[in-house]
Amino acid sequence: MTPGNSGASTPEDDDPFGYLYADGQANGAQPPSSGYGYPNSVNRVRTVGQRQYGQVPQQQGAYGQPSAHYAAPESLPGGAPTRQQPQGGGGRGRGPNTKGLLIGAVAVVAAVVIGIGVAMIGDDSGKKDDNQAGGADPTVTQSDEPAPTQKADETASPEELPKIDAKALLPGGGATLASDVKGAAADGGVYVTGLNTPGAQVTWTVNGIPEDGDYTLFTHYSTAGEDQAMTLTVNGKVYGSKLPVQNYRHAQDGDFPNGWTTTYVWPTLTKGTNTISISCEDGDKCNVLLDQLWLKKGKVTR
Template identity: 85%
Template sequence: MTPGNSGASTPEDDDPFGYLYADGQANGAQPPSGGYGYPNSVNRVRAVGQRQYGQVPQQQGAYGQPSAHYAAPETLPGGAPARQQPQGGGGRGRGPNTKGLLIGAIAVVAAVVIGIGVAMIGDDSGKKDDNQAGGATPAVTQSAEPTPTEKAGEKAPGELPKIDAKALRVENGANLASDVQGADASGGVYVSGLNTPGAQVTWNVDGIPEDGDYTLFAHYSTAGEDQAMTLTVNGKVYGSKLPVKNYRHAADGDFAKGWTTTYVYPTLNKGTNTITVSCQDGDKCNILLDQMWLKKGQVTR
């Protein structure tokens, strides 16, 4: 060989079209008949899949069957780790749990709706409270007008009996009047004329809850010297006179300034009792009487 020409038999000089050029023809290039056209050229024709470069020949197996010379990369030293395939029926991998996601989404939406509803209810309740607090609700007031029972001088529910002058039985010269101011009875009516011997007033008391001691109060007026009258309870004369003294120290004849109260402690029976105030021999009866009432036990007011 000469420098620059290593011969036409080397693979890199195997020009399959060398016979088309003058230098190729000078070197003896021929049209291809199995090689590349040069004499003694390397015949590189190979069947498909048979050219090997130091590798173990692979044998073609039946379609779908593994090759006897094939080994998975993960089985070789330093190979890639085996990939876990998701388990599932019918040879198909299972996708995400869409049913669970749907249930979770519905639960979140329901929680939000419930929260909004609770907030709205709370807000409405607050508005109702504000309206109630700020509203001008008319106050319920009681009429100052006395009830029919009070007008008649009788007891109110839960209280012991009370009577005005015009509801008393007036006898033997006693009479009703209203000329003198200051009477507490309805219409300012009082009993006058009691200073006549035998004159009297009678009160038939109903509704005494039980036997026992009670306090009998009498509202009256006197002027000048002290007075005293006879008290009879259920047909029996009380042990002492009814004291009707001039506690106001009203001047003789000035009955408008002599209104005051006295009391005694009679013993009454359960149910109905009869109380009489009368002017008997030896009594001083120059008084005006407008009210009487009872309280349980021995009290002073």
Template identity: 65%
Template sequence: MTPGDNGASTPEDDDPFGYLYADGQARGAQPPSGSGGYGYPNAVSRVRPVGERTYGGQQQAAPQYGGQTIPQQPGGGYGQQPNAAYQAPETFPGGAPATRQAPPNPGRGRGPNTKGLLIGAVAVVAAVVIGISLAMMNGNSDDNKASGGASTTPTQSQSVSPSPSSTSSASATGDIPPIDAKALRLDGGASLASDVKGAKAEGGIYVTNLNQTGAGVTWTVNGIPADGLYTVFAHYSATQDESMTLTINGKTFGSKFPLQNYTHQSDPANAWTTSYTYPTLTKGTNTISLSCQSGDSCDVLLDQLWVKQGKHTNKS
């Protein structure tokens, strides 16, 4: 098939490839030149630079970009919309416009508040240290309460054998707590035993062999608060009415110390009872002795002695 020929200066003459055919060359078709034209002589040229042609409207004002006017080729877009030729911003005089920066964000305009963070951290550490200190103080206080505030140093237990010189101290009220038989000084053949039950002393120990002249016990009492009348108590077991000599600071006190069978029991284990008398003691240290002297009846078992300031009975 060969291309048709409908005459010169017709739209078909715009065939840009006419110069390739013999009939086109006969009509003077030329290959493209440096000016950009090609085709037949006097042919309708539809070749336009980009943005040159306009359609039914006036050329619009050239747009601006970055403060520079963009040259616009004649013509525009379809309808009334101009189609400006595009040029890269860097081709304008002065180069590309400066990059537009976003306005600063008020909430993020400053860096982190490191000073506030440091203060907060210091406050937290201080609170922890104070809490630990208080916990340690409370723990120590609880330990003291649990131990009754007493020293943790173990105390040496009393020996079962009698002490050569037993002593006791008065409390703030002038009362002396009971002293056990094993803490008394034994004289004249007196000895310790625990065969008979019912003694109040520790271990059920009591003094026996008092029923002989010269046998007895001695108790040294410290810290008597003032001169005056005191009550001396004795806890003992007697199956008959007995009596012994009471000596205060080396002097015999009045009549005998009564050690009667107030329980009216014949079994020594059931005959434990209490007796008392009212000697005068001096401020400071006093020596109290209970012994079996001539004319005394001393068949008793003795396990405790104690003192109270003033005049008392067994029930007071």
């Protein structure tokens, strides 16, 4: 405008930004062809509302190369701290915590193993208590003891019962007492000999049996060479198997001093008085020396 002019003839002469308004555009307002005289200005025409404020304009340059007019905020004094990108996962975030999962799985397995171990220890302790309540397990530990075909009563507690030496036994059928062979355990080294003849025998009348039941009859004797077997009779009834008077000491034929050993059987006795006899019957082998007999309650081995 110049002095004396009553007004602009066109909207753009009156308002340089008239092209931004609908009425200015209707009257033919056009944007200026220059940058309004500002240095380094550019002419970018945008529709109203298209401009996004707060964004950093992208500088033109070679792909992958930094712009000469741009500096990262963290490189400037007081700029934002650098934030490291997490490794793995293609830069799209942290992957699953596999180390934590592995530690958790190991902890669960360890807890299960410990629980099973505690349960097994508790179960073993109970079994030990049961065995202790039943008493010691009697087993044959000497090689010179027989092995009966019946099973020993492991729960029976041994009880001292009558015991007899050869001098108190009643010999018959040609059996006699002697003491020439050393090693007899009876009083004075006395033993019964002459049993190696059919019909020879010794008899023991035993008193004081506390009750009916199973008992163990022990016999101390000597034999040498071949194994022997004799007949046992209890209260007039022949015992079910032969009395095993075998050569458990492996003494040479005729070496009776080194043949002393012990055998046992499990007869059934009645309360009070019982009669026990050991005899040489047809088919028996009776070349033995016998010096002691004794009883224990129940089926035991020693």
